[in-house]
Amino acid sequence: MSLAPHERPIPGPAQDMAQAIAARVPVLRTERLVLRAPRLEDFPAYAEILTGPRAEPMGERLTREEAWSDWCRLVGLWLLRGHGIWTLETGTAEVAGFALIGFEPGDLEPELGWFLAADHEGQGLAQEAARAVLAHARDALGMASLVSYIAPDNDRSRALAQRLGAARDGTHAGCEVWRHNLGGKA
Numbered sequence: 001m002s003l004a005p006h007e008r009p010i011p012g013p014a015q016d017m018a019q020a021i022a023a024r025v026p027v028l029r030t031e032r033l034v035l036r037a038p039r040l041e042d043f044p045a046y047a048e049i050l051t052g053p054r055a056e057p058m059g060e061r062l063t064r065e066e067a068w069s070d071w072c073r074l075v076g077l078w079l080l081r082g083h084g085i086w087t088l089e090t091g092t093a094e095v096a097g098f099a100l101i102g103f104e105p106g107d108l109e110p111e112l113g114w115f116l117a118a119d120h121e122g123q124g125l126a127q128e129a130a131r132a133v134l135a136h137a138r139d140a141l142g143m144a145s146l147v148s149y150i151a152p153d154n155d156r157s158r159a160l161a162q163r164l165g166a167a168r169d170g171t172h173a174g175c176e177v178w179r180h181n182l183g184g185k186a
Helices: 013-022 040-051 053-058 064-081 125-139 155-163
Strands: 033-036 085-090 095-102 111-116 145-150 167-172 175-181
Touching: 033 125, 040 053, 040 064, 040 095, 040 111, 064 085, 064 095, 085 125, 095 125, 111 125, 125 155, 145 155, 155 175
Parallel strands: 111 145
Antiparallel strands: 033 085, 085 095, 095 111, 145 175, 167 175
């Protein structure tokens, strides 16, 4: 698939500025992953997840244009809130998926989210990334809790939320709310 013009980097001062801003995003490291700032070249992996069958457990498939808007919102959170989406990169520099502290329209409070490319599922990578994000939320951001909004049919995400120590805390907008108590300052 060829990339749309807005999906392609344009070398020069603007790209240098984008890289300088991205360098301010905290890098989190786990045993098998580097959680790093999203890059324009990560968008195709993001779009593949959200426009294909991998999106169905999250509620709905998006069009590529909707995925772009969603991507821009999550990347923009870094400037607006000091948290956002990380790209999960393996030791071989492959994009395994994404983890985030999001706060999108309709959310009641900041959300811990995760999603992986199909060939990286079932290896414990989502749990590894989510634990790193929870520790960052608690230790660096002083957050007291995060929630995960999980579609009722998403058994794998529900099981992961439970493994992470989250407790069911009601429903919102058709999703189960799973609360991760962090004991932070806020």
